[in-house]
Amino acid sequence: MDNYAIADNFLLLAKLIDIHGDNGFKAKSYASAAFIIEKLPAQLSTLQADKISELRGIGASIGKKIIEQLHSGRLQELDTYIIKTPVGLFEMLKIKGLGPKKIATVWKELEIESIGELLYACNENRLMLYKGFGGKTQQNIKTSIEFYLNNQGHYLFSQIEVFANAFTKRLESELNYTFLLTGDFRRQAEVIHKLEWVTDIDQQSLVTYLTANEYTIEEKEGLIEAKGSENVAMHFYFTEAVHLYVKLFETTGSHEFMHAWHEAYPNSINSNVTKEEQVFLNNQVAFVPPYLREQASIINIARANAIPQVVNVCDIRGIIHTHSNWSDGSNTIEEMARGAMDKGFEYLVISDHSKSAFYANGLYPDRIKAQHQLIRELNEELAPFKIFRSIESDILNDGSLDYDDMVLSSFDLVIASVHSNLKMNEEKAMARLLAAIANPYTTILGHMTGRLLLSRNGYPVDYTTIIEACAKHKVVIELNAHPRRLDMNWRHIEQATSKGVLISIDPDAHQVDAFKDIRYGVLAAQKGGLTSQQNLSSFTLKQFEYFLLKQQAKRR
Ligand SMILES: [Zn+2]
Ligand SMILES: [Zn+2]
Numbered sequence: 001m002d003n004y005a006i007a008d009n010f011l012l013l014a015k016l017i018d019i020h021g022d023n024g025f026k027a028k029s030y031a032s033a034a035f036i037i038e039k040l041p042a043q044l045s046t047l048q049a050d051k052i053s054e055l056r057g058i059g060a061s062i063g064k065k066i067i068e069q070l071h072s073g074r075l076q077e078l079d080t081y082i083i084k085t086p087v088g089l090f091e092m093l094k095i096k097g098l099g100p101k102k103i104a105t106v107w108k109e110l111e112i113e114s115i116g117e118l119l120y121a122c123n124e125n126r127l128m129l130y131k132g133f134g135g136k137t138q139q140n141i142k143t144s145i146e147f148y149l150n151n152q153g154h155y156l157f158s159q160i161e162v163f164a165n166a167f168t169k170r171l172e173s174e175l176n177y178t179f180l181l182t183g184d185f186r187r188q189a190e191v192i193h194k195l196e197w198v199t200d201i202d203q204q205s206l207v208t209y210l211t212a213n214e215y216t217i218e219e220k221e222g223l224i225e226a227k228g229s230e231n232v233a234m235h236f237y238f239t240e241a242v243h244l245y246v247k248l249f250e251t252t253g254s255h256e257f258m259h260a261w262h263e264a265y266p267n268s269i270n271s272n273v274t275k276e277e278q279v280f281l282n283n284q285v286a287f288v289p290p291y292l293r294e295q296a297s298i299i300n301i302a303r304a305n306a307i308p309q310v311v312n313v314c315d316i317r318g319i320i321h322t323h324s325n326w327s328d329g330s331n332t333i334e335e336m337a338r339g340a341m342d343k344g345f346e347y348l349v350i351s352d353h354s355k356s357a358f359y360a361n362g363l364y365p366d367r368i369k370a371q372h373q374l375i376r377e378l379n380e381e382l383a384p385f386k387i388f389r390s391i392e393s394d395i396l397n398d399g400s401l402d403y404d405d406m407v408l409s410s411f412d413l414v415i416a417s418v419h420s421n422l423k424m425n426e427e428k429a430m431a432r433l434l435a436a437i438a439n440p441y442t443t444i445l446g447h448m449t450g451r452l453l454l455s456r457n458g459y460p461v462d463y464t465t466i467i468e469a470c471a472k473h474k475v476v477i478e479l480n481a482h483p484r485r486l487d488m489n490w491r492h493i494e495q496a497t498s499k500g501v502l503i504s505i506d507p508d509a510h511q512v513d514a515f516k517d518i519r520y521g522v523l524a525a526q527k528g529g530l531t532s533q534q535n536l537s538s539f540t541l542k543q544f545e546y547f548l549l550k551q552q553a554k555r556r
Contacts, residue, residue, distance in 0.1 A: 001044075001045065001069055001070055001073055002043060002045070003037050003038060003040055003043055003044055004038065005069075006037055006044060006066060006069050006070075007033075007034040007035075007037040007038040008034070009069060009075045009078055010030045010031070010033050010034035010037065010062075010065075010075075011030070011031060011034040012078060012093075013027075013030050013075065013077060013078045013081060014027040014028070014030040014031035014034065014100075015027075015093060015100045016078070016081040016082070016085055016100075017030070017081070018099075018100035018101060018104065019085065019089060019100045019103050019104050019107065020081065020084075020085070020104070021104055021108075027100075029062065030062070032057060033057065033058060033062045036055070036056070036057045036058065037066075040055070044066055044070060045070055049063075049067050052066050052067060065077070086107070086113040086114075088113045088114030088115060088117075089103055089107060089113065091114070091115050091148075092106070092115055092118065094148060095115060095141065095144045095145055095148055096140070096144040097137065097140045097141050097144055098141060098144075101132065102132060102133070102137075105130050105131070105132065105133070106118060106121075106127075109130060110126060110127075110130070110359060111420075114452075114455050114456055115145050115148065115149070115455065116149070116452045116453075116454055116455015116456055116484070117452055117455055117456050118141070118145060119142060119145045119146065119149070119455070119484075120452055120455070120484060122138050122139075122141060122142040122145070123142070123510065124323075124328050124360065124510055125138070125328050125329075125330065125510065126328060126359055126360060127141070129359060129361070149454065150231065151231055153193070153231050153232070153233060154191060154192070154193055154454055155191070155192045155193075155232070156190070156191060156192075156453055156454065156483045156484060157185075157188065157189060157190055157191070157192055157483060157520065157523065158483035158517075158520050159483075160185070160192045160195065160232065163230065163232065164181060164185055164192075164195050165181075167195070167234075168181055168197070171197075171199075174209070175201055175205070175206070175209060177199055177200050177201035178199060178200050178241070178244060179197045179198075179199045179201075180197060180198045180199070180244065180248050181195065181196070181197055182196045182197060182198050182237070182248055182251040182252050183195075183196030183235070183251055183252065184196070186252050186290045187252065187253075187254070187290050187291050187293060187294065187527070188290070188291045188523040188524070188526065188527055190453055190483075190486045190490075190520075190524055191453055191454060193233065194232075194233035194234065194235055195232055195233070195234050195235070196234070196235045196236075196237065196251060197234070197235070197236050197237070198236075198237045198239060198244060198247045198248045198251055199236055199237070199238060199239075200238075200239060200240060200241040200244055201238070202238070203219070203224065203238050206224065206236060206238075207219065207224060210224075210226050210228075213228065214228060214229070215227060215228040215234075216228075222237065222238055223235060223236065223237055223238070224236050224238075237251055242272045243272065245273045245274065245275055245276045245278070245279070246272070246273060246279065248276055249276050249279045252276075252290050252293055253290075253293035253294075254293060254294045254295075256294065256295055256296050257293040257294060257295065257296060257298065257299070259296070260296030260299050261299060264299055265283045265285075280302070285299070285302045285303050286302040286303075286305045286306075286307050287302075287307070288302045288307060289307070289310075289526075291310075291523070291526045291527045292307065292310075292526075292527065292529065294527065308529045308530075308531055309531055309532075310525070310526040310529060310530060310531060311505070311522055311525055311526065311530050311531055311532040311534075311535050311538060312522065312526075312532070313518065313519050313522050315532035315535070315538045316345070316505065316518055316522070316535075316537050316538055317345060317346050317347070317537065317538055317539060317540050317541070317544075318345055318346055318347040318348065318349065318537050318539065318541070318544055319340050319345050319347070319348045319349065319506075319507060319509065319515055319518070319537070320349040320351075320415075320444070320504055320506045320536065320537045321349060321351050321390075321392065321415055321444070321446065321478065321480070321504075321506035321507065321508045321509070322336055322348060322349060322350055322351060322507065322508070322509045322510075323350075323351070323352050323353065323360075323392070323508075323509070323510045324336055324350055324352055326350075326352045326361075326363060326367065326371055327352035327353040327357070327360050327361045327362055327363060328352075328353060328357075328360035328361055328510060329352070329509075329510040329511060330510060330511040331511050331512050333350055333371070333374060333375065333378060333387065334378055335512060336348060336350065336509075336512055337378060337382055337385065337387050338382075339512030339515065340385070340512075340515065341382065341385050343515060345385075345515075346384075346385065346386070346540060346541040346544075347385065347386045347387070347388060347541050347544060348385075348386075348387050348388070349387075349388045349390045349412075349413065350371075350375065350387055350388070350389065350390060351390035351391055351392040351415045352371070352391060352392065353391075353392055353394070353419075354391050354392065354393040354394050354401075354402035354403065355402055355403070356394040356396060356402050356419075356420070357392075357394055357419055357420075360419075362394070362402075363391065365403065365407050368391070368407060368410065369410075371389070372389050372410060375387050375389055384541070386541055386545075388412040388413060388544075388548075389410070389411050389412045390411050390412060390413045390414060390415060390443075391403075391411050391414055391415070392415045392416075392417050392446060393408075393414055393415065393416050393417070394417065394418070394419050394420065395416050395417060395418045395432055395433070395435075395436040397420075397421055397432070398432070398435065399431060399432040399433070399434070399435025399436050400435065400436075400439070401414065401416060401436065401439055401441060401442070405441070408441040409441070409555060411441075412548055413443035413444065413548060413551065414441045414442055414443050414444070415443065415444045415445075415446045415478070415506075416436045416437075416439070416442045416444070416445055416446060417445075417446030417447055418432065418433070418447075418450055418459075419450075422450050422456075422459055423459070424459045424460075425459075425460065426459075426460040426461065426462060429459040429460060429461055430461060430462055430465065430466075433445070433448070433461065433466060433469075434465070434466070434469050437466070437469045437470055437473050437475050438469065438473055440473075440554040440555050441554075441555060442473070442475050443475065443476060443548075443551055444475065444476045444477070444478050444504055444506075444536075445466075445470060445475055445476070445477050445478060446478050446480065446506075446508075447478060447480040447485050447487040447488075447508070448461060448466065448477060448478070448487055448488045449461055449487050449488070449489070450487070451485065451487050451489075452484050452485065453483075453484050453485070453486065454484070455484070458487065463488075463492045463495065464495070467492070467495055467496045467499050467501055468499065470496070470499075470501045471499040471500055471501050473554070474550075474551065474554060475501075476501070476502040476503065476504045476536050477496055477501055477502070477503055477504070478503070478504050478506050479493070479503050479504065479505045479506070479521050479524060479525055479528075479530075480506055480508050480521070481505050481506060481507045481508065481517045481518050481519075481520050481521025481522070481524075482507070482508050482514075482517050482520070483517060483520040485508070486520065486521065486524045488503075490524040490525060490527045490528035490530075491528065492528070493525065493528025493529065493530050494528055494529050497529075497530065497531075497534045502534060502535070502536050503525065503528075503530055503534055503535055503536070504535065504536035504537050505518060505521035505522060505525055505530075505535055505537050505538075506521070506537060507521070518537075
């Protein structure tokens with residue numbers, strides 16, 4: 001073991017002691033030992049044991065720990081701390097601006113254990129409520145986390161989209177060949193691990209171009225893999241110009257889809273086509289849009305000419321699930337409403353956090369009354385635009401909602417979501433969710449699993465049972481459109497709609513600017529084959545009011 005490794009161990013130990021809030025004096029002495037060891041002119045491994053503790057600033061107890069490491073390669077005290085520290089906290093240590101003290105706050109007070117969750121909390125302005133975190137610190141932490149995550153090479157669709165399109169344009173204009181985005185990106189996958197293109201340029205010319213631009217290249221049969229300073233894995237598939245669209249077809253579908261296609265139409269691929277649609281036409285099958293080329297079953301649906309007319313961004317008529325500055329949002333209710341009007345929406349559902357969400361300044365009944373008064377006044381002013389009174393009620397540990405029936409009955413609709421104690425087994429999660437779904441005041445089940453893409457798996461749920469319960473109790477399932485949530489998972493949409501359950505594409509917006517997230521919800525919903533008739537936020541104001549009227553019947 002060299003001095004650097006020993007110093008690193010001491011430094012990490014010092015940080016972990018601080019994160020756990022243990023003996024601060026000990027932490028300080030380990031940190032200063034690390035500093036001294038790093039600067040030693042001689043390697044500790046070349047010194048005799050008794051000489052080590054005589055070194056300036058080392059002493060007997062640290063000397064013993066150095067010898068332990070030299071002998072065993074381990075530091076037991078450090079191992080003990082590593083075991084009792086959530087893995088995500090080690091990643092947090094890599095974020096600029098996040099020292100052990102701040103990490104301790106984030107972990108113990110906000111119950112956050114991964115940087116993805118922390119990033120989400122920054123977006124919700126949750127950090128600013130704690131000592132040592134101002135608006136500027138929160139912004140710095142957010143920026144460094146984004147930087148760090150981008151360096152991991154995995155991206156949310158929303159994070160890679162601009163780059164993907166810009167890079168395609170750049171290649172086409174600088175090289176004068178066709179480059180068509182394909183693969184997961186073309187299928188609107190929620191998470192992207194690599195960007196893929198089909199191109200008619202010859203392999204050598206592209207290799208030359210990319211190498212000259214400092215991309216590292218790996219050449220394979222008919223394919224090159226490249227990576228540059230953007231840290232995005234890129235794959236290029238080569239073909240002659242006449243086969244471009246067949247190649248595009250072959251590289252777009254999932255493995256499952258392509259396997260089923262080849263079995264159904266073994267001779268379909270050799271034809272020269274000038275449009276991808278012709279591949280389908282030549283086989284007398286309706287065109288399957290890229291986003292639906294996931295499961296094999298879609299081929300039969302296409303054969304029966306029954307591809308769904310999926311929802312589009314322009315079909316969204318109202319903004320459901322938003323937070324104002326009454327809880328943890330950034331804008332006033334009026335700003336949110338005017339922002340929605342400016343963009344042509346017909347209505348807005350204000351659903352601030354409920355009282356148990358103390359970290360988000362959740363609303364107590366007196367403030368709910370005041371908020372409803374304000375909404376009444378705004379509605380008079382802004383008509384025919386309409387603001388609806390809602391709440392994002394915490395689903396408490398026992399599955400009950402966060403207010404008594406009196407308070408709950410004052411809302412036009414209630415969104416019920418889990419925000420606390422997310423570490424649950426399926427049994428516990430299901431008991432909690434099913435109780436909330438059965439509550440007659442629940443209108444929408446918010447972000448069903450609590451997942452944060454690339455950062456936190458949701459708690460386990462049994463979709464079939466939840467969908468059945470929502471059908472029985474006429475509860476709408478949200479498709480939370482925040483690009484890091486996209487929860488419920490689109491893979492279960494068809495199962496829900498087949499049982500008559502409505503989905504609602506909701507931005508969960510904490511500011512006017514976040515209305516644009518609706519688009520990511522729509523892209524995911526399209527993958528689930530959702531139509532605008534099956535989506536609550538596509539309802540016109542009149543239809544939405546009628547829907548709420550019918551929901552009222554549950555409360556009696
Ligand atoms: Zn929520
Ligand atoms: Zn929310």
